[in-house]
Amino acid sequence: MTTPPATRERLIGAMIHALQHQGLHGAGLSAILAAAGAPKGVMYHHFPGGKAELAVAAIDTTIGLLCERLDACLQREASVAAALRLWIQRAQKGLQASGFDMGCPLAAVALESTAADVALRRALADGFARLRERIATALQADGSTEARARSLAALIVAAYEGGLLQARVASDMAPMKLAIEAVLALLDDEHQNRETS
Template identity: 25%
Template sequence: MDTKSQMIEIATNLFQQKGYKGVGVNEILKVCNITKGALYHHFPNGKEELLIACLKNMDEAITTDIEVIFERCQTTMEALHAMIEKLVANLDREGTITGYTFSSIVSEMASLSEPVRNACSDLYTKMQGIYSKKLVADGFSKETAHSIALMMTATIEGGIMLCLTRKTSEPLKIISQGLPNLLKGFI
């Protein structure tokens, strides 16, 4: 793997875990085992340019990851269970969550950088779109599907937050069990 891809891969993980300001450029360089020269060669605008590249990288990850799960599974609920199971396994194994979330980036950058805010907004919209499409296939109307998809996105993002705060995967497990009731309520 080339240096640039490796940098994006590592920085993506670090940003997801500690947020943008929480990670110093030096920390990224140290983990990558490269120096400043290399960073500013690949990303002339420095740290923020690297962050944007990371958000694009997450976009691709979502496309090639969540979409596969949603295509493979029969119903929305099946797919969501599989997705949450992956998050839970990740959390139990590594102690942090590194996929399908960027709350730390949103909360500190939304009010500071429009390009970053827009990239995050696109990502949420994309996830919501995948859920929504599947819900329509499940038989829900377009509008109802839109509402449910938004609530799912919010619930999962909030659930991740609760897991990180409590240092257990319990909240996401309870959410996984409870989500079918959300759909049931909309029928």
């Protein structure tokens, strides 16, 4: 028998769900508290900074989950391109299954944040850097130079996030699939060139 998630985790989960569906400013605190089954006082016990601090925790948790899923794909697949394809297909399936309603919580916060949202932007910047680093490390292990691995990792994360945004607003996976396949074709070509040279 599994134990139910603790209040802190329920609050973070409710915030992630709200960010995916309503965005940062559309996510009402009352609805988040109701979804988490938590009174306001308990939320401020865990997150004294209120909604903004909870959003930072949601960003950190989302990045952690994305990295875990990416690591699992990298362990499962023989090539980095195949692992990335599998990792990205999971996001595509989630978006399609939601009827193109569920966006990326990272993109939602990034688009709505302002220069005054220092902690939020720092969490996002650190999170995107972690994803890029994870991908770059895998590409280096596959034979790419450090500089090439870093530039490809930045391109992959940009295509992933930008593709999700375009697919969501179009209610069509084609923009994301086209962008991702173009990037992954580069990886396949480079891998084959290294093997034949």
